Amino acid sequence: MLKENEINIGDTHTATLVEDLKRTQIVQYAGASGDYNPLHTDEIFTTQVAGYPSVFAHGMLSMGLTGTMLTDYVGDGALKKYGVRFTNQVWPGDTLKSTTTIVGIRDQDGERVVDLEVVTTNQNEVPVVTGNATAKIES
Amino acid sequence: MAVDKFLIEASHIMMFARSVGDSNPIYHDEEYAKSSELGGIIPPPTFAQSSAQFDPEYFLRPKVGGDGWFGSGKEATGSKPSSGSGGGGGAAMGLHAEQHFEYHLPVKAGDTLSATTKPGKAWEKESKRAGKLKFSESVTEYRNQNGELVITATGVGVQTERAVDS
Numbered sequence: 037m038l039k040e041n042e043i044n045i046g047d048t049h050t051a052t053l054v055e056d057l058k059r060t061q062i063v064q065y066a067g068a069s070g071d072y073n074p075l076h077t078d079e080i081f082t083t084q085v086a087g088y089p090s091v092f093a094h095g096m097l098s099m100g101l102t103g104t105m106l107t108d109y110v111g112d113g114a115l116k117k118y119g120v121r122f123t124n125q126v127w128p129g130d131t132l133k134s135t136t137t138i139v140g141i142r143d144q145d146g147e148r149v150v151d152l153e154v155v156t157t158n159q160n161e162v163p164v165v166t167g168n169a170t171a172k173i174e175s
Numbered sequence: 176m177a178v179d180k181f182l183i184e185a186s187h188i189m190m191f192a193r194s195v196g197d198s199n200p201i202y203h204d205e206e207y208a209k210s211s212e213l214g215g216i217i218p219p220p221t222f223a224q225s226s227a228q229f230d231p232e233y234f235l236r237p238k239v240g241g242d243g244w245f246g247s248g249k250e251a252t253g254s255k256p257s258s259g260s261g262g263g264g265g266a267a268m269g270l271h272a273e274q275h276f277e278y279h280l281p282v283k284a285g286d287t288l289s290a291t292t293k294p295g296k297a298w299e300k301e302s303k304r305a306g307k308l309k310f311s312e313s314v315t316e317y318r319n320q321n322g323e324l325v326i327t328a329t330g331v332g333v334q335t336e337r338a339v340d341s
Contacts, residue, residue: 054196061194068187068194070228073235074246084251087338095271096224100195103220112201113213118220119275119329125339 037111038173040148045138049109053101053132053156057093062128065097095122098132098165102156105134110171116149120167124158131159136169148175176233176315181226181288185216188284192219216284220276223317223326226290270339272310273331280325287320295329306336 054061063077071094074081082091099120106118126132133156140151149170156165185205192202197219200207208216227233237244245254282288295312302308310333317326 061196064190064194068191069225070233071224071235072237072246078246080247080251081245084247096221096274097195099274100191100197100219100221104195104197104199107197107199107220112199112211113217113281115220115276115278117275117277119273121273122271 037114038109038150038171040141040173040175043138043141043150043173045141047138048135049105050133050135051105051108053105053134055131057126057128057130057132059091059128062091062093062097065094065100069094069096071096090127092128093126093130095165098122098126098156099167101132102134102154102165102167105156106136106152106154106169106171109136110150110152110169110173114171114173115169116144116172117170118167119169120154120165122164123166124162124164126158126164130164132156132164134165139168141173144170148173176226176230176290176292176313178226178229178288178290181229181290181317183218183222183282183284183286183288185284187225187228188216188218188222191222191225195219195221213281213283218282218284220278221274222282223276223288223290223315223328224274226288226315226317269332269334271330272333273329275329277327278325279327280319280323282317282319282325286325288317288325290315290317292316302335303340305339308336309334 066072066077076091076094079091082088136152136154138150139153150173152169154167155163157163189203292313292315295314297311300308312331315328319325
C-alpha cells in the first residue's frame with residue numbers, strides 16, 4: 037500500500053502493459069472472462085460480416101491490463117473504486133503503455149485515500165482507456 | 176444478468192490474472208497469499224466481469240451444441256442477419272463504452288457471490304465515426320455469501336449504427 041509520507045499530488049507511475057498484443061492473448065481473455073463475442077476472436081466473422089479490419093481486444097481486456105499497472109502501484113486489495121471509458125479500439129499488434137497520476141489525497145469513510153487519474157495509450161500515443169481510481173493508503 | 180452462484184475460485188482467478196498479464200503471486204500462490212495481510216488469494220479488480228461464466232443465459236457464449244451461434248463455421252456467420260433490417264446488418268452491434276467498479280468489502284477465493292443487474296440511464300448521440308450511438312447503462316450489485324454488498328459494477332454499452340471507423 038502507498039504511504040502518505042512518501043507520495044505527493046502529481047506523482048506518476050508508468051508501465052508497459054503489453055508489447056505487440058497477440059490474438060492468442062485475446063483468446064485467453066475470452067476464455068477466462070467468458071465473453072466469447074466473435075468480434076474479438078473470429079477474424080472471418082469480424083472482417084466479412086461485421087466490417088472491421090480485424091478482430092480487436094475486449095474493452096475489458098484493456099481495462100484489466102490497465103488494472104495490473106494500477107494494483108502494482110497502489111498495492112493488493114487497496115482499490116476502492118476503478119472506472120474507465122473505452123476511447124479507442126485495441127488491435128492485435130498494439131503496444132500499450134499506461135500512466136497513473138495522483139490527483140488528490142483525502143479522507144473517505146474514516147480512511148486515507150488517494151484519487152488517481154489513469155490513461156492508457158497505444159504506440160501512436162492515442163488514448164485507448166481513460167479513467168480514474170481511488171485507493172486506500174497508509175497514513 | 177442474474178447470477179445465483181458466482182464461485183470465486185483460485186484456478187479461475189489464476190487464469191483470469193494470466194489473461195490480463197498479471198503475474199502477481201497474490202492471484203495464484205496460495206502460500207504467499209496466506210502469509211500476506213489479505214490472508215488468501217484475491218481476485219484482480221476487474222474479475223467480477225467473469226461472472227458471465229455463471230450466467231446460464233449469457234448470450235456471448237455459444238450454447239452447448241453451438242446452435243444459433245453467430246460466429247463463423249462453414250459460413251462467415253452462423254445466423255444470417257435479416258435483409259433490409261437497416262443499420263448495416265451484422266455491423267449494428269453492441270460495444271462496451273464505459274465500465275466502473277466500486278469495491279465495498281474484500282472478496283477472496285472461497286467466497287460465493289450472487290449478482291443482480293438493473294437498467295440505468297439511456298441516451299443517444301450522433302458521431303462521425305459510427306453514426307447514431309445509443310448508450311445504455313446497467314448496474315450490477317454483487318453480494319457475498321453473507322448477503323453483504325461487495326462490488327457495484329456499472330457498465331455502459333453502445334449500439335453503433337455502423338462499424339466504427341478506425
